[in-house]
Amino acid sequence: MRPIEIAKGIYEVGAVDWNVRDFHGYSTEKGSTYNAFLIVDEKIALIDTVKKEFVGELLRKVSKIVDPKKIDLVISNHTEMDHSGGLPAVMEAIGKDKPIYCSKMGLKDLSRHFAPGLNYCPVEDGEELSLGQRTVKFMETRMVHWPDSMFSYLVEDQILFSSDGFGQHYAGPERFDDEIGDAIMPFAKKYFANILWLYAPLIKNLIDKVVKMNLPIKMICPDHGIMWRQDPLKIVAAYQEWCRQEPGDQALVIYDTMWHSTEAMAEAIVAGLQAEGIRAEPMNARNTHRSDIITAAFDAKALIVGSPTLNNGLFPTLADVLTYLKGLKPKNRLGAAFGSYGWSGEAPKLVHDELVAMGCRMVEDPLKVLFVPDEAALEACFEYGRRIGQTMQQA
Numbered sequence: 001m002r003p004i005e006i007a008k009g010i011y012e013v014g015a016v017d018w019n020v021r022d023f024h025g026y027s028t029e030k031g032s033t034y035n036a037f038l039i040v041d042e043k044i045a046l047i048d049t050v051k052k053e054f055v056g057e058l059l060r061k062v063s064k065i066v067d068p069k070k071i072d073l074v075i076s077n078h079t080e081m082d083h084s085g086g087l088p089a090v091m092e093a094i095g096k097d098k099p100i101y102c103s104k105m106g107l108k109d110l111s112r113h114f115a116p117g118l119n120y121c122p123v124e125d126g127e128e129l130s131l132g133q134r135t136v137k138f139m140e141t142r143m144v145h146w147p148d149s150m151f152s153y154l155v156e157d158q159i160l161f162s163s164d165g166f167g168q169h170y171a172g173p174e175r176f177d178d179e180i181g182d183a184i185m186p187f188a189k190k191y192f193a194n195i196l197w198l199y200a201p202l203i204k205n206l207i208d209k210v211v212k213m214n215l216p217i218k219m220i221c222p223d224h225g226i227m228w229r230q231d232p233l234k235i236v237a238a239y240q241e242w243c244r245q246e247p248g249d250q251a252l253v254i255y256d257t258m259w260h261s262t263e264a265m266a267e268a269i270v271a272g273l274q275a276e277g278i279r280a281e282p283m284n285a286r287n288t289h290r291s292d293i294i295t296a297a298f299d300a301k302a303l304i305v306g307s308p309t310l311n312n313g314l315f316p317t318l319a320d321v322l323t324y325l326k327g328l329k330p331k332n333r334l335g336a337a338f339g340s341y342g343w344s345g346e347a348p349k350l351v352h353d354e355l356v357a358m359g360c361r362m363v364e365d366p367l368k369v370l371f372v373p374d375e376a377a378l379e380a381c382f383e384y385g386r387r388i389g390q391t392m393q394q395a
């Protein structure tokens, strides 16, 4: 509950949410943080706030440095409520007339979230704001993660406050990259896969633009998770790689099952893939959180999805995962569909259509088995897996 001085006169004053386990449908098994930053210069600036229930924690941290009333201005890099929910209470504490710098889209979004009467000051991409000895340069970063998103770059200190960009949902004893090392990367990848995957082409262009600007960067401070000070360009390089959306060599078999028939098909397909030397695993959509399936799908070259037919349709867990995955617009993936059925058997074709709709290149027709797969049906599943594996090797 104490502020962290991340550089001389610059403090992290946000909140640690140790207990959040569901972040709008994303499983946060290690909680999260809502980072906010106080810059003490001739003018005192607060970058972002926190979820509204954590405002007390933020203000207590600020009070250990300055009287909150002495804050001269707020910079809102992003309107989503995990960073702006605390804004009205913060403005009550510091003075409602103080300026809130935001992007032009931020003005629209903040105005739709909060009652009128706050002093929004929209800024242009590239505009600079002097705090006295320091300068903040604003950079529009649309869709990282909303249309309003922007980064704020502290010129003299070479610190990039990157809002959602380069973040991770992680609450732990470590607050910096040098304290946790590579153990943070799976959290960063899960964050990218679930929050930013569909914006990968835009993020690639944005990173290219920032790289061309040749800004020296000593530290990257996102609004979630650990701050990158030892090797800030490591996460930039990871984003460049992830934006290419080049999958690994493995296959992911996502399925659910009612009476173990689709499960038996999944396992026979996995065995067929493995017989071709493909790294493959079955992932039960009822036992695995959708956000972890997405992270596995992010690395997989082939998405092989099995659903039993329930009430002439998809099994609900598969409908959930496929809807979520389709929204993330995966690129460069192969697809195939399968499932057991009792009488009508629509689900494999429905899965197939969903995979087509999300852009997968389908490598097999849907594979169906009536009721319980016998030895011949399991052999057919094995061969189906083998054929997919052979196609993967050629793709």
Ligand code: FEO
Pocket (backbone or CB within 6 Å): 078, 080, 081, 082, 083, 145, 146, 164, 223, 224
């Ligand atoms: Fe962390 Fe898009 O909010």
